[in-house]
Amino acid sequence: MSTTKTRDVARPAPAKASSAKPRRGLRGSPTFNFWLFTGPFLIGLAIFVYAPILWSLWLSFFEARFTVTPDKFVGFENYKYMLTNDDFVGSLGTFTLFAAFIVPTTWALSLGLALLVNRLRFMRAFFRSVFFLPTACSYVAASLIWKMSIFSGVRFGLMNTILSWFGIENIAWLADPNPPWYWLVIVTARLWLQAGFYMILFIAALQNIPGELYEAAAIDGAKPGWQTFWYITLPQLRATSTAVILLLLVAAYQAFDEFFNLLSKTTWGRPPLVELYYKALGESQDYGSGSAGAVILTVLICAVTLLQGKFMGFGRGEESK
Amino acid sequence: MSALSNSNWDRRNVLRAAMGLAAAGGLAACGGNNGRGGGSGSGTNLTQYFHAYGEAGTEQAIKKYAKAYDKANVTTQWITSADFESKLFATLLTDNAPDLFEFHPQIQMVKSGQVADLTDILNPVKDDFNPADIQSHTVDGKIYGVRMIDDPQFFFYRKSMLEKAGVDVPTTLDELMEAAAKLTTGKVKGLYVGNDLHSVNDTLIWSAGAQHLNEKNEIAYHTDGVVEGLKKMRKLFTSGDLLLGAPTESWDPSSFNQGLCAIQFCGMWAMPAIQDALGDDWGVFPFPKVTDSGKQSVYNGGWSMFVNAKGKNVEAAKEYVKWLWIDQKEYQEEWATSFGFHIPPRTSIAEKATKLKSGNAAEGVRLFNEFGHFDNIGWTQAMRTAFEDVFANCVRKNMNPEAALDKCDAAVNRELKKLFG
Numbered sequence: 106m107s108t109t110k111t112r113d114v115a116r117p118a119p120a121k122a123s124s125a126k127p128r129r130g131l132r133g134s135p136t137f138n139f140w141l142f143t144g145p146f147l148i149g150l151a152i153f154v155y156a157p158i159l160w161s162l163w164l165s166f167f168e169a170r171f172t173v174t175p176d177k178f179v180g181f182e183n184y185k186y187m188l189t190n191d192d193f194v195g196s197l198g199t200f201t202l203f204a205a206f207i208v209p210t211t212w213a214l215s216l217g218l219a220l221l222v223n224r225l226r227f228m229r230a231f232f233r234s235v236f237f238l239p240t241a242c243s244y245v246a247a248s249l250i251w252k253m254s255i256f257s258g259v260r261f262g263l264m265n266t267i268l269s270w271f272g273i274e275n276i277a278w279l280a281d282p283n284p285p286w287y288w289l290v291i292v293t294a295r296l297w298l299q300a301g302f303y304m305i306l307f308i309a310a311l312q313n314i315p316g317e318l319y320e321a322a323a324i325d326g327a328k329p330g331w332q333t334f335w336y337i338t339l340p341q342l343r344a345t346s347t348a349v350i351l352l353l354l355v356a357a358y359q360a361f362d363e364f365f366n367l368l369s370k371t372t373w374g375r376p377p378l379v380e381l382y383y384k385a386l387g388e389s390q391d392y393g394s395g396s397a398g399a400v401i402l403t404v405l406i407c408a409v410t411l412l413q414g415k416f417m418g419f420g421r422g423e424e425s426k
Numbered sequence: 427m428s429a430l431s432n433s434n435w436d437r438r439n440v441l442r443a444a445m446g447l448a449a450a451g452g453l454a455a456c457g458g459n460n461g462r463g464g465g466s467g468s469g470t471n472l473t474q475y476f477h478a479y480g481e482a483g484t485e486q487a488i489k490k491y492a493k494a495y496d497k498a499n500v501t502t503q504w505i506t507s508a509d510f511e512s513k514l515f516a517t518l519l520t521d522n523a524p525d526l527f528e529f530h531p532q533i534q535m536v537k538s539g540q541v542a543d544l545t546d547i548l549n550p551v552k553d554d555f556n557p558a559d560i561q562s563h564t565v566d567g568k569i570y571g572v573r574m575i576d577d578p579q580f581f582f583y584r585k586s587m588l589e590k591a592g593v594d595v596p597t598t599l600d601e602l603m604e605a606a607a608k609l610t611t612g613k614v615k616g617l618y619v620g621n622d623l624h625s626v627n628d629t630l631i632w633s634a635g636a637q638h639l640n641e642k643n644e645i646a647y648h649t650d651g652v653v654e655g656l657k658k659m660r661k662l663f664t665s666g667d668l669l670l671g672a673p674t675e676s677w678d679p680s681s682f683n684q685g686l687c688a689i690q691f692c693g694m695w696a697m698p699a700i701q702d703a704l705g706d707d708w709g710v711f712p713f714p715k716v717t718d719s720g721k722q723s724v725y726n727g728g729w730s731m732f733v734n735a736k737g738k739n740v741e742a743a744k745e746y747v748k749w750l751w752i753d754q755k756e757y758q759e760e761w762a763t764s765f766g767f768h769i770p771p772r773t774s775i776a777e778k779a780t781k782l783k784s785g786n787a788a789e790g791v792r793l794f795n796e797f798g799h800f801d802n803i804g805w806t807q808a809m810r811t812a813f814e815d816v817f818a819n820c821v822r823k824n825m826n827p828e829a830a831l832d833k834c835d836a837a838v839n840r841e842l843k844k845l846f847g
Contacts (some may be wrong), residue, residue, distance in 0.1 A: 170844060171538035173519050192815075258621075258671010259686055260613060277670035280621045281663075282823050370622050370811075372818040387512045389808040390534070 158403075161396040169393035183397035187385070192372065193398055196380040197405060203376070204357035204409075207295060211353050212346065215300045219307030220334075233308065237301040244362035247298055252279060252367050256290045282373045291374065294363050299356070303349050310345035314338065347417045354413060358406050377402045470498040470742045475517075475527035477510035477729075480678060481695060481765035491750055491757050498742050511807065523736065525743040528574065528729045531563045531803040533845060535732070536570050542733040542740050545569045547748040551772075558800045559771045563730060565803060571730035572751045574761065575768035578794040579625065579693045579725045580712050582679070582700060587614070587688040597722065598714045599633070599658050602689075606667035609688040615669035618687035620676030623659065623821060624814050625691050628799070629713035630655045632723035638805045638813075643846050645838055647813070648831045655716035656820050656827040663821050679703075693727065694790045695766030701786075710789055712797045726798040728768070769794055806845070812837035 160173070165183050169175035187193050222232050239247070255263045258277035265275045278286045318337050319329075327333055339346075361378040368374050370383070381402070385395030476488055485504050492500035503524065505513055517523050518540055535541045548569045552560055559573040583595065591609050596602040606616030619626050631638060634651030662668055669687045674680045679696035681687050683703035691713075700708055712722040731751050733743045750757060755775055762770040763781045769791060770776045782791050812834045820830035 168844075171519075171534060171540065253673045256671075257673050259669070259673065262671070275671075280670035280822075370624060370814050370818065371822070372815050373823060382512075383811055388515060388811060390515050390538075391808070 161399050163396075164392050165396035165400050167393050169391070169396070171390045173392055175393065179393065183394045184401065186394055187398045187401060190384065192375070193377070193380050193384060196375050196377045197402070199374070200358055200360070200376050201409075203360075204354055207292065207357050208350055208353040210292070211296060211299050211303060212349055214296055215303035215349070216307050216342070216346075218300060218304040219311055220338075222304065223308055223311045233305070236304050239297050240299070240302040242298060244298060245366055247294055248363045248366035251290055251294045251363075279367055282371070285373070287368060287371075287374050290367060291363060294367070295360075298363075299353075303353070306345055306349055307342065310342050311338070314341045343417075347414070350417065351410060351413060354409060355406060358402065358409070470739055472498045472500045472525040472739055472743055472746055473503065474500060475503050475505060475510075475514055475524040477507045477528065478504050479695075479765070480507075481699070484761075484765045487757075487761060487765065491754070491761075495746060495749060497749075498739070498746060500746060518734065518736075523734050525737040525739050526731060526733050526747060528731055529571075530727075530801055531571055531730060532806050533565060533803050534806045534808075536565045536803075537845060539735050541570045542735040542744065543568045543570060544572060544733060544744060544747065547744055547752060548572060551752055554772050554774050556771045556773065558726070558798075559728075559730075562800045562803055571732045572747055573728060573730045573771035574751055574758070575728050576771050576794065577693045577695055577727040577729070577768055578790055578798060579629070579691065579727055580710050580790070580793055581689050582682055582692050582696070582708055582710055583689045584682075584704070584707055585709055586707050591688075595709070595711045596714050597711075599655065599716045602714050603658065603662050603665065603667070605689065606662065607665060610667040614685060615687045616667040616689060617662070618669035618672060618676060618681050618690040620691065621670060621672060622814070623663070623817050625676045626659075626713060627810075627813055627817055628725045629723045630659065630716065632725075632799045633713050633720045634716040635720040638802050638809070639842075643804050643842060645835055645842075648835055651717045651720055653827045653831065655720075656816070656830070658716065659817070659821045660824065660827075682708075693766075694787070694794075695768055697767040697787055697790065699766070706785075708786065710786055710793065712793050722797050723799055724793045724797040726794055726800045728771070804842075804845070806841055808841045809838045812841075 164173060164175065166178060166180060167175040168177040168179045168182075218236050222229060222236065225232060256278040257263075257265070258275060258280055259265065260269065260275055262275075262278075264278065268274075268276065276286060278290050314337070318341070319333060322333055322337055323329070327336065358376070359378060360376040361382075364374060364376050364379050365382070368379075375383070377398070381395050381398045383389070385391045385393075385398055474488075474492070476485075479485070485502075488504075489502050492502055511529075514524075514527055514529065529535075545568045548555070548560070552569075555573065556576065559576065560569060563569050563571040563573065587609055588595070588605070591605075593605045593608050594601070596605050602617070609616035628638070631647045631652055634649065634655045636649045636652050637646040640646040669681060672681045672686060676691050677693060677696075679690065679692050679700050682690035682692065682696075683700060712724045715722050731747050733740060733747060737743060755772070758770055758772065759775050759779060762768040762775070763779050767782065767787055767790070769782065770779060776782070776791075781787060815837075816827075816830045816834045819825040819833070820827045
């Protein structure tokens with residue numbers, strides 16, 4: 106005979122939270138926690154980013170030579186000076202072209218590296234680290250290695266040594282602008298320094314693409330390789346690609362370190378920041394004109410970024426899936 | 427089981443420990459930055475900025491002098507040469523500005539009240555200084571800096587290479603170009619004047635018979651002679667006889683010492699290093715004359731000590747400058763002749779400097795006296811940059827020299843208008 110024994114099952118104890126009185130004060134407040142964690146960051150941002158930007162805006166309307174607390178208001182005089190300065194305007198044009206080249210190149214290289222590394226079955230972590238390591242290198246250090254070792258203009262520079270094997274004369278890579286070999290030096294340095302970082306972003310995005318998509322595509326007859334990449338991988342990377350291109354654009358306009366160190370005091374290949382440094386800040390101490398140039402540059406970066414966002418649909422990544 | 431693993435390191439403890447460490451770090455920092463180690467001195471703290479000299483032992487010497495001073499704690503910041511100007515100018519706008527710093531005489535620093543009047547400490551010994559050094563630091567009768575060293579800059583050449591090529595020491599720019607062509611071989615270039623050529627900007631102007639500014643502080647460099655000189659420099663630049671892309675700039679004698687070039691523009695400071703590397707197989711000559719109406723020239727550069735007029739310890743800083751750069755003649759002689767060679771601006775020290783009395787050093791002093799030109803205090807950093815652009819644009823980039831000079835004129839006139847009205 107089977108008996109059914111009703112077991113006395115102890116009722117679960119009520120959750121502690123339900124019996125405890127709600128915490129009083131701010132510590133339990135999500136708002137407090139939000140400010141606790143973001144507050145220090147925001148304070149830093151306000152002090153070190155927003156205050157200088159506002160100060161710079163203010164300075165741009167004053168004659169601020171050898172001082173950052175000027176008292177002579179000049180209205181838009183500094184803007185007029187910078188916008189009629191062909192070197193500064195020229196640098197903006199040059200760097201729009203530079204951005205138009207370096208952004209897609211870096212995008213393609215980092216995506217290519219990500220695809221290669223992601224496919225690896227062995228030593229993936231090793232190769233990921235190898236490609237990412239240059240990101241940790243200082244732009245200044247890399248520039249000096251490029252300038253003094255790889256692209257030195259003398260016979261024992263690495264590139265000139267290689268060229269000498271083929272009977273080619275030494276090339277002054279950075280000292281002579283005709284032909285403009287300096288772009289080769291700058292572009293290779295920039296690609297080496299940047300590609301690894303964006304590769305990591307693409308690897309993360311690639312690993313988020315559901316495998317079912319590829320399986321479904323295979324069932325539907327899609328050939329692996331170019332077809333799968335074009336119709337599945339690339340569309341799935343749209344949000345990441347947009348963000349990467351945005352970051353690359355801003356980085357291109359904000360370029361300073363490698364140009365300053367590689368080209369020194371030339372009048373060519375000067376990005377806007379280096380141009381501003383020589384023309385209006387730094388040694389010349391014309392902080393009014395420098396600030397006006399900085400505001401113009403900021404407006405330009407914002408405009409290009411917004412245009413790019415509108416064109417590529419920044420923030421619409423989710424909807425596009 | 428380790429003690430650590432048994433500890434109850436909750437977030438409060440971690441926070442307390444972090445705050446404790448931060449507080450300890452802050453306290454430690456308060457006591458550290460006097461550069462003296464022993465904590466002696468009157469309690470007045472002074473900071474001085476120096477650009478990083480290339481000669482071994484210079485940093486130690488400056489710190490030794492600072493340590494020997496017993497009326498204040500003097501800290502030295504030794505700043506990489508390429509960053510020196512920008513760091514100095516940026517810091518001068520802040521509360522962390524140095525109390526004293528080395529730089530070149532420039533009027534904008536006087537007009538903006540960045541440098542203190544040092545007339546009172548210099549007046550008693552003014553007659554013992556090179557008059558040109560005093561003049562180049564004077565505005566409206568007040569002297570704003572104490573010259574520490576004079577640095578003549580000229581060409582260094584390899585005697586054996588010139589003899590082998592049958593080349594005489596050039597006295598005109600045309601002869602220099604011919605010499606560079608004859609001296610260029612497979613592995614050696616004839617001439618090196620730096621990768622950007624800026625080291626000869628000033629000497630080109632003087633050797634063309636012109637000046638930077640005239641006595642009324644108007645443009646005086648835009649002459650036919652200078653245009654001619656720029657054209658010749660362009661020809662030289664494209665000749666293939668110029669060393670370009672060297673790992674070190676022209677202020678460093680490495681390219682000359684390593685046999686990368688037969689002639690190099692450099693400063694007298696490099697003489698001991700060149701002597702060590704090449705023995706007696708070298709000589710010096712001034713920048714050759716550009717045109718018939720010109721004259722050979724030497725740039726008498728150098729470094730001077732200034733006191734930050736907006737500093738917290740102006741009087742103490744002046745006292746230190748007087749002690750080191752006026753009273754301590756032994757240190758001044760050591761500073762000028764024991765590392766690289768420089769000419770002491772004090773006549774009494776220069777006369778006793780035995781190391782400068784023979785050989786190429788004596789020749790350097792002769793060129794300094796005979797062909798030397800000093801800084802014009804009205805020629806500011808912004809003007810200097812504008813003229814560097816002339817070299818970049820027309821010599822290296824093939825812009826028309828007249829057009830490049832016109833562009834420079836616009837920039838220089840803007841500066842002149844702001845400085846002199």
